[in-house]
Amino acid sequence: MPPAISHLLPSTQPRLFPCGSSQLFRHHTPAKNQSNRVGIFTKRLAVSVNDVPATRSVEKLWSEKEEIEWREEGEGEGEGEGEGERRNTGGWKAYFEDSKELIKSDGGPPRWFSPLCGGSRPNNSPLLLFLPGIDGVGLGLISNHQKLGKIFDVWCLHIPVMDRTPFTELVKMVERTVRSENQSCPNRPIYLVGDSLGACLALAVAARNPHIDLVLILANPATSYSRSQLQQLTPLLEAMPGQLYPGVPYFLSLMAGDPLRMVLENIVKGLSLQNTARELSEDLSILSSSLPVLADILPRETLLWKLQMLRSASAYANSRLHSTKAQILILSSGRDQLLPSQQEGERLYHLLPKCQLRRFDDKGHFLFLEGGIDLLTIIKSTSFYRRGKYHDYALDFIPPSPDELKNVLESYRFFTNLTSAVTLSTLEDGTIVRGLDGIPSEGPVLLVGYHMLLGWDLVPLVLKIVSERKIFVRGIAHPMMFERSKTGKMPELSSYDSYRLMGAVPVAASNFYKLFSSKAHVLLYPGGMREALHRKGEEYKLFWPEQAEFVRVAARFGAKIVPFGSVGEDDLGQVAIDYDDLIKVPYFRTEIESLTQEVANLRGDAKGEVANQQVHLPGIIPKYPGRFYYYFGKPIETKGRERELRDRDKSHELYMEVKSEVERCIAYLKEKRESDPYRYLLPRLVYQATHGFTSDVPTFEI
Template sequence: MATTIGFCNLSPVFRRDMKSAYVKPKLPSPILKPLAVSAEQASIAGFAATATTSFAEKKKSSDQEGEPTKKIKRLLDVEESEEYCGGKRKSLKDYFEEAKSMMIRSDGGQPRWFTPIECGSHAPADSPLLLYIPGLVKVIERKIKSEKNGLGKRPIYLVGESLGACLALAVAARNPHLDLVLILANPGDPFKMALDNVVKGVLLQPTVEGLSQNLVSMLSYIPVRFKSQVLADILPKETLLWKLELLRSASAYANARLHAVKAQTLILCSGKDQLLPSQVEGRRLRCAISNCQTRSFNDSGHFLFLEDGVDLVTIIKSANFYRHGKIVDCISDFIPPSTSELNKVHENIRSLIAVTSPVMLSTLEDGKIVRGLSGIPSEGPVLFVGNHMLLGLELIPMITQFIIEKNILLRGITHPLIFFKMRDGFEGAFDLLRLMGAVPLSATNFYKVLSSKSHVLMYPGGGRESLHRKGEEYKLFWPEQSEFVRVAAKFGAKIIPFGAVGEDDVAQLVLDYNDPIKIPFLETLADDGVNINPRSGLSGEVANQDVHTPICVPKVPGRIYIYFGKPIETTGRKHELRDRKKSHEVYLQVKSEVEQCLAFLKDKREHDPYRNVFSRLIYQATHGFTCQIPTFPL
C-alpha cells in the first residue's frame, strides 16, 4: 500500500528567543508575510512525499534471523508529545513498535509502503512527488510510471541512501526520458571498500564492526529500554552482511550504467562514514554523471538523515534543486526559509554580528534620520539600490536585521554564477544566499520579483564592486544607462537608495585581480572555465565582471554602518518614466543619493566613540551584552 503524505501550509511566527547581538529586537508581527512554510511542521515542505519501505526478495526461514534490514527513515524530528498540525506527532519509539508488528514478517508478500507522518492536510495539487527508496528497481519503476501520468511537467524526486542510492541511479539510467531529480546520501561502491580493506589488512568482521559504530549513533535517538531489542530483532549481524551483498550487486549494476544517467543529481557525502568511502565515491560520481553536484557533511556518519542538524528540505532548497517544472523558477518555486532555518542562520552568523555591531539608519517621510528601520515601508514592492562592500560584507547584517526588526525577507538580485555548477569544493559556498531567496540577474527575473510585491535588493555595480581592487573602496561602478527605473515605475515600487561603509575597518585587501601573483586554485570560482558575465553587452568598468577570489586579512574590527535614504516614489509615474530621458534623470538621482549616503556615513563614523571593538566591549561589560551600543549623534 502506498500512502502519500502532505504538509500543513502554515505561516511561521519567529521564535521569541531569536535575539540580535547588537539590537534589542522588537517582537515580530504575528505573520511573516514572505515566509509561508515551516519546515519543522512539514515532512517534506512543498512535496507530495511517499516514504517507502520495501522488503522484497526476503530470505525464507523459520525464524527472523537473516531477514532483510528493516529500513525505517526519520524524515523529521520525532520528539514525543510535540504538536503537529493540531494533533500529536508520533515518536520514533512508536514507529519502531508499528514497524515490528506490521513490517517484520516473512510472508512472501509485496513490498510494504508506509508514511512515518500522520497529518490531516494534503500536499497542494501542484507539488512534485518525492519517493524515499530502499526498494527494488522494477518496483520503483512501476511506481514512477503509474504516478507520472498525473504529474504533468512536474519532476519526480528519488531520495536514496547507501543501497537506495544505487537503486535510484539504476532507475535513472533505465529511464533517461523521465524528468527525475536524484538526492543520494552516501552512495557506496563495495568493491572500493573491499580494496581499501585489503590494503589496510582489514577483514569483513571489522567492517561490520564499523557499521555497528554507526548504529550506535543511530540508536542514540531510541529510548534506552528499546536499544537491545532493536539490535536483536531488527539489525542482527546476518542482516548487515546480507545488506552488504545487496549493496555489492546494486552498485555493480548502477556503475555499468552511469553514462546513461541524465537526471539532475545531488550527492550528499559524510566525512565520518565508517562503512563506505562516501566522499571519495561522491567525487567519482560527480565526474561520471553529467548533471551532478555534491555536498559534504564533514562531521556526519553513515546514517546522514538520522543526525541532528541535517534537514533534507533545507539541503534541496539551498542547492536550488526544488522545482515544479523542467527548470527552476526563482519566484514561483521559491519556498521561504522556515523559522528553524532562520534561527540556524542567525546562530551561525551571531559572532560576526557581535564583533561588527552594525549600525542601521533609515529616513522617515519628513526627512528625519532615525536609528533602526522604522523608515522602511512594510508593504512592497520596494527596491533597495546601493553599493556593494568587498565580498558583500553588508549583506549578512542587512538581511538579518530586516528579518528581526521588520519581519521582511530581502530578495537579492545576484550574479547568475552562483546558480551554476561550481568547481568541486566550492559548490556549497552560496547555499545560504539561495536559501534566503537570491534571484539570478536577468530582465525577466527582475520583472517577476517586483511583480510579486517583494522587497528587492539590487546592486548596479554588481560583481565589479564586490570584487573591487585595492584603493577602490566605496567607489561606484554603475552602468551609464538606467537598468531599473522603468520597471520599478511599472509596478509603482518605492526606490530606496542606501550606502554601506566599514569594510576598511574589518578587513585589509592584500591580493586583488591586478596582482601579478598567480595562485591556480584561486583564479576563479567558476568550474570548467565557465565565467558567466551578465553584462557582457555593456561597456566601461561595469562590464568587467571577471570572477576571482581576493585575498584579505582581518583587522581589529571597527563597525559596519548602513544608511537608507528617503524613498523615491514612482507610483503614478509609469507613463512619465517610459521616456528614456526622464527615467535616466531618476537613475542619476538615485546614484547621487547613494553617494551622499556614503559621504554621510564616512563623515559621521569619525565621531562614533564606539567605532572600535574594544570600546564596545567595555560598554557591554557594564551595560550587558544584549544591549544596543550607542553610535554617533544623529
C-alpha cells in the same frame, strides 16, 4: 491526490499490515465509490490514505502559526505526546519505536506507505519516493517526515524482513510507480531519495527511464560496495554458526560511533562534560535497548541476503551510470564506517553530468537519522526544489523556517557581532529614525545601494532586515553563486548555500519581472563585482553602468525605490594589493584570466570601468575592527509614473537621482560615524560587559 497504487500489491494481499489489536496501526478499508487505496495508519504513518489535505500556497509558510509548528523543541501546538523527546534523540528512538510494528511479518511483498504527520501542502507538490538502505524498513526519513510533507507528496518503500525480492524486481516495481505517476502528472518532477542500497535502486530506475523528469538525492550510495569492508562480512556470516551471529553487535557499533570521540567533540563545542555524558548515555541506552529490534530487522539470513543484494545492486547501477541523465544531488558522510562514501561521492560527482555534491564530514552512514541533518533545508539551499521542469529561482523559493533562520544567524554570529551594524532609515515624511521602520512593509520594493569590498555588507544587512522586520530580501546575485564548472577553480557551490536558502536569485531580466510581480523586496547592487573588487583608494566610489534599466522595470510594476548607503569596510580591512598589481605578475595574470573565463560575463556590451569584471582576490590588510553603518534614504515612488518613465531621458534622470542619493547617504554616514563613541571594538566590548552582551550598543546622535 496521487492515483491509486493498489496495482503495486497483489490481489491476494489487499492490506499492507495485518489487522489486529496494535495501538499503532489500524486497517483502513476504502469506500466503494473511492479508488481502491488500501492501507493502515498511525498518528504518523499511513499507506495510500484517502483523505485529501487542505491545500495552501507555499508562500504562506512564514507565519506565527508556522513558527510554532516548525519548532524543534517539542513545545509547539498540535505536537503529539513524546514528539519533543523523539526529536531530541536524532531520530533513532522514533525509528526503533515505529520499526517494531513495521517489521512484523505479514508475508506480503514490498509496498509503499505515506507519513501522516506532513500536514497540508500545495496542490502542485512534487512526489518524493524514499528508497531505504540495507534495513529495508522505510523509516530512514522519520526525522524529516513532518517538514518534507509540507511541500512534497511523500511515499516510502517498505521491504518486509523475510522478503526475498531480487534487486532487478525491486527496480521494476519502483519503475512501475514512477511511470504511472509521470503519466498522471507529466509536468511534475519525481524525487527519488535513495539511502545506500536505495541509492543504487534510484540510479538504476533513472538509467532505465532517461525520458522521465527525475531528481535523485543519494545518501552514501552503495555503488562503492566493491571497495567497502562489507565484503568481508559475508564469508564471516556464512562460516559462523547461527548462535554466534555477530551482525547485531557489529551494526550497533557502527551506529553508535566512537563514544570517546563524541565526548571530546562536544567539549570542544563548549558543552559541559556532565551534559555530554548524559546525552551520550541516553543515546547509547536507546541503541542498547533496541538490540532486539535490530535483531528482528536484520536476522542472519536476511543480512546475508541483503549483502548479496548490495553486491548485485552495486554492479547493476555502476554498469548503467552512462545512461543516467537525471538531476542528482549526492550527500556523502565523512565517518561512514560501512562504505567509503566520500571517495565515492567524488567519483560520481565527476562521472555524472548533472550532479552536485555536499559533504558531511562529521556524520556516519545512517545520515538521515543523525542529529543536525534536515533534508528539506539541504534541498532548499542547493536549489533542488522545483515544481516544474526547471528550477525557478524567483518563484520556487520557500522562505526559511524559524529554525533555518536561526541556524543562518548562528553561522554568521561572529561576523555580525564583530561589525555591530547601525541602521538608519527615512520615513515618508523625511524623518530619519534609528532602525528599519522607513523600509516599506508592502512590496514591490527595490533596495539600491553601494557594494562594500568583497560584499562584506551583504550578510549583516539581510539578516538585520529579516530579524527586525520579518522581510525576506531577495538579493540579485552573480551567476557564479548558482553554477560552477566541475574542473574549475572557483569556490564550491556549497559556499553559497546559505545565500540561496535566504532567497538570492541570479541576475536576469526575467527574475526582476517575477519578483516585482510577486510584490517582493529586491536588493540590487548596480556596481556589482567591479564595486566589490575595487582597487586601492576606491572605497565608497560607485561604479554604476550608464543604462537605467532597473528604473524602467521598477516603474512598470509601481515599485518603490529605496536608495541606501553603507559604510565600514575601511575600518575592517584595507586593499594592499589590487588588480592593477596582480595583473603585472605572469602567474597571477594567468590565474585571473582562468577564473574570469569560468564565470558568466554579465556586461559584455558595456564600456569603461563597469565592463572591467575580472575575477580576482585582492590582498587585504586587516584593521582594528570598526563598525558597519547603513542608512536608507526616503523611498522614491514610481507608481503612477509608468508612462513618464518609459521615456529614456526621464528614466535616466531618476536613475541619476537614485545614484546621487546613495552617495549622499554614504557621505552622511562617513561624517556621523566620527562622533560614534562605540565605533571600534574595544569600547563596544566594554559597554556590553557592563550592560549585558545581548544589549544594543548605542551610536551617534541623529
